[in-house]
Amino acid sequence: MFTRKHILMLPTLAILTAGCDSDNGALLGTAQEVQYQVTITNLTAGQPLSPAAIVVHRNGWRAFALGETASVALEKLAESGDNSDFISAAGADLDVVATSSGHDVIAPGASEQIVASGRASSTSGLQLSWASMPVNTNDGLAAINGIDIGGLAVGQSATHLAISYDAGTEANTESADTVPGPAASGLAEGFNPVRNDVRNAVYIHPGVVTQADGLSTSTLGESHRWDNPIARIVIQRLQ
Amino acid sequence: MKRAVLTLAIAAAPLLSQATEFDVEIHNPTRGLYFTPLLVAAHPEDVSLFETGNAASSELQAMAEGGNLTGLVNLLNAAGATIDENPAAGLLAPGQSATATLNTNNAVANTRLTVVAMLLPTNDGFLALSGLDIPTEPGTYTYHLNAYDAGTEANDEVRGSGEPGQPGIPVPPPLDPILGSNGTGVENSAEGYVHIHRGNLGDTTPDGGASDIVSTLHRWLNPVATVTVTVK
Numbered sequence: 484m485f486t487r488k489h490i491l492m493l494p495t496l497a498i499l500t501a502g503c504d505s506d507n508g509a510l511l512g513t514a515q516e517v518q519y520q521v522t523i524t525n526l527t528a529g530q531p532l533s534p535a536a537i538v539v540h541r542n543g544w545r546a547f548a549l550g551e552t553a554s555v556a557l558e559k560l561a562e563s564g565d566n567s568d569f570i571s572a573a574g575a576d577l578d579v580v581a582t583s584s585g586h587d588v589i590a591p592g593a594s595e596q597i598v599a600s601g602r603a604s605s606t607s608g609l610q611l612s613w614a615s616m617p618v619n620t621n622d623g624l625a626a627i628n629g630i631d632i633g634g635l636a637v638g639q640s641a642t643h644l645a646i647s648y649d650a651g652t653e654a655n656t657e658s659a660d661t662v663p664g665p666a667a668s669g670l671a672e673g674f675n676p677v678r679n680d681v682r683n684a685v686y687i688h689p690g691v692v693t694q695a696d697g698l699s700t701s702t703l704g705e706s707h708r709w710d711n712p713i714a715r716i717v718i719q720r721l722q
Numbered sequence: 723m724k725r726a727v728l729t730l731a732i733a734a735a736p737l738l739s740q741a742t743e744f745d746v747e748i749h750n751p752t753r754g755l756y757f758t759p760l761l762v763a764a765h766p767e768d769v770s771l772f773e774t775g776n777a778a779s780s781e782l783q784a785m786a787e788g789g790n791l792t793g794l795v796n797l798l799n800a801a802g803a804t805i806d807e808n809p810a811a812g813l814l815a816p817g818q819s820a821t822a823t824l825n826t827n828n829a830v831a832n833t834r835l836t837v838v839a840m841l842l843p844t845n846d847g848f849l850a851l852s853g854l855d856i857p858t859e860p861g862t863y864t865y866h867l868n869a870y871d872a873g874t875e876a877n878d879e880v881r882g883s884g885e886p887g888q889p890g891i892p893v894p895p896p897l898d899p900i901l902g903s904n905g906t907g908v909e910n911s912a913e914g915y916v917h918i919h920r921g922n923l924g925d926t927t928p929d930g931g932a933s934d935i936v937s938t939l940h941r942w943l944n945p946v947a948t949v950t951v952t953v954k
Contacts, residue, residue, distance in 0.1 A: 681754065681939065687751040
């Protein structure tokens, strides 16, 4: 979708530049490959992180905003761990420079390196966002939301500590039929379009109560609790 | 050499164009906590409302146990602070935001920003941004705030009073139908010093149990608030 849009736009721009030698043409001509390597380390004891969604973007795009309603694509990622709709929706946005998906679940204590590449006329103002689901939750998100990467020179890296959010789209029952991760039955439904959390807006995750701490409907044990930061993210500019 | 540069910078400071007007947006990103009226103040560098590890002042105690800002406002006024009191016009509900606008045009010494409010339901929990060096470059800056415990009241987690020195949690109207009742009490001694709050325990028993706090609604993980400073 993203690629097709650009192919369609190219002839128009080419005609314009031929006609008036505009600055737009010069900018397009200098667009070059940018490449970032993102290393994600899961800092929890018992929350595998679903395959990562990485988005390199300008400030016209956002994964989510605190206090505002989650998109359906983000809801799907947060409730089921499936990042495909989230990545394709991001990829279709003209403020998105690159998207990339992790290959697998990142186990507690494990790391994964993911490379995101795209073309940009300038790295000034570029941001990077990441989201995964801590899968032993109802609708949790481990994320960084629009970290500035515009100042990174090639070869340079920056480290960020990520916190956890709640998509605000599903009640935090912690029950076996709603938690998709391995702590539950494995038969949980995952995504469901019903929005029945305390409010339909993204907030900072309060953590899980667990059966060990008196929530009788919970399928979770004490080791599924976590604290912030939930993950460490190292972003290195490769190109 | 280093000292010379520092002296020059200080001497030149009043002549530089300083950020004199800025917005401070406070967002409540928690699942179910309410913030009591917010105190937002720009003040001189040598002012601080509390020190972690030390006993709370009586003024901080009144804010942390009952949301009463009078004592802290008097302290800050005496120090020449620029204050915006209660920008949310009451409680700041979960998911909501409020914006304070401060102008330090006539108070160039007020280079530090402090934001405090009590967290409900807690016994003596409060959010704090303490003495942030206010950026002078125009732009938007976001900060994550932690929850502190004033250490002045036992975290019994049961309904009670907002008066300093009186046990229990004050219960304003929005929390009244949500909190449990008749809890037997979680903890019976105060810690004695300001520290990072350990969080609420709560329980799932509406009538009875140890706590009147609801574990599925009123726990949190830090940060407990976000503050966005916009320098114009």
